[in-house]
Amino acid sequence: MNQGPVVHQRWLQAIKEFNDTSAYEELYRYCWKDLYQHAARRILDRQDVEDILQELFVQFWERRHTIDIQMNLPAYLKGMLKYKIIDFFNSTKAKDKLLDHWSKHIFDYVQEHPEDLKTYLALEKLLEEELEVMPHNMRQALLLKWEHLSIREIATRMGLSEQTVKNNLTEASKRLRKAILGYQHVQNGSFSLLLVFIIDELAK
Structure with a gap:
């Protein structure tokens, strides 16, 4: 301009x-x-x-x-x-893109373990549901983080303190971990742990 x-x-x-x-x-x-x-x-x-x-x-x-x-x-x-x-x-389109992002990370695993495809599909649905029920600020901070914004950029964009953003990301990660590990008791454990690792990395 x-x-x-x-x-x-x-x-x-x-x-x-x-x-x-x-x-x-x-x-x-x-x-x-x-x-x-x-x-x-x-x-x-x-x-x-x-x-x-x-x-x-x-x-x-x-x-x-x-x-x-x-x-x-x-x-x-x-x-x-x-x-x-x-x-x-905040749109469904963005959430779908993030789920695609997860898919790319675990594509090789599913290729090598086709027996886990059913588990993957169930966990994908579980994660989408968890996003839906998160408080607005928590979900938005997580979505922005997954789009590679820094803590400072997220805080500025949302009008929050950096510590508040960090707290939201930590709590979001805990919620996703809890949901996945809860599902682990019923389905394949190693695959669930892989997804937990990805969630933790994306929330850092």
């Missing part, structure tokens, strides 16, 4: 007062790259990032008559993006 506040205000005024699509296209062109890079540092899938930004700019256009012409445009758009990213991490 290399344009100055005066140019931003000119765009915003044209968009707000005259529904100027040319000004909107200029704003879009100059802001897209910076927003894309910001989102891509947090979300790994390129298509997901593009979808989020598309939705953001559509929403911006829909709200054009209520925008403040004097506002800090880059800060405003990044604020919108922040909540889009949080919504993404």
Whole structure:
């Protein structure tokens, strides 16, 4: 975003007062790259990032008559993006991606032990259910951690202290371990322990 506040205000005024699509296209062109890079540092899938930004700019256009012409445009758009990213991490789509992430870690094991496929499918369902019942902040901290954000980045994004984030991650890990080890008493123990190890690594 290399344009100055005066140019931003000119765009915003044209968009707000005259529904100027040319000004909107200029704003879009100059802001897209910076927003894309910001989102891509947090979300790994390129298509997901593009979808989020598309939705953001559509929403911006829909709200054009209520925008403040004097506002800090880059800060405003990044604020919108922040909540889009949080919504993404809370979505079923993001959870499905994380379950896919687990699948990649244990793919070799299942290949070598096809008799454990039934156990894997049951544990996958168990983990998904555990995510669903976690408190909001705990689940969100865990999802952000699995997207490779640092404790400090998670704390900043969620508006929490770093210690609170750490506490949430620790408790989330304990809950997942308890669920998996509880299942171990009924099914294959070595496979369950492998999954516990993965959970612990992802929560660090």
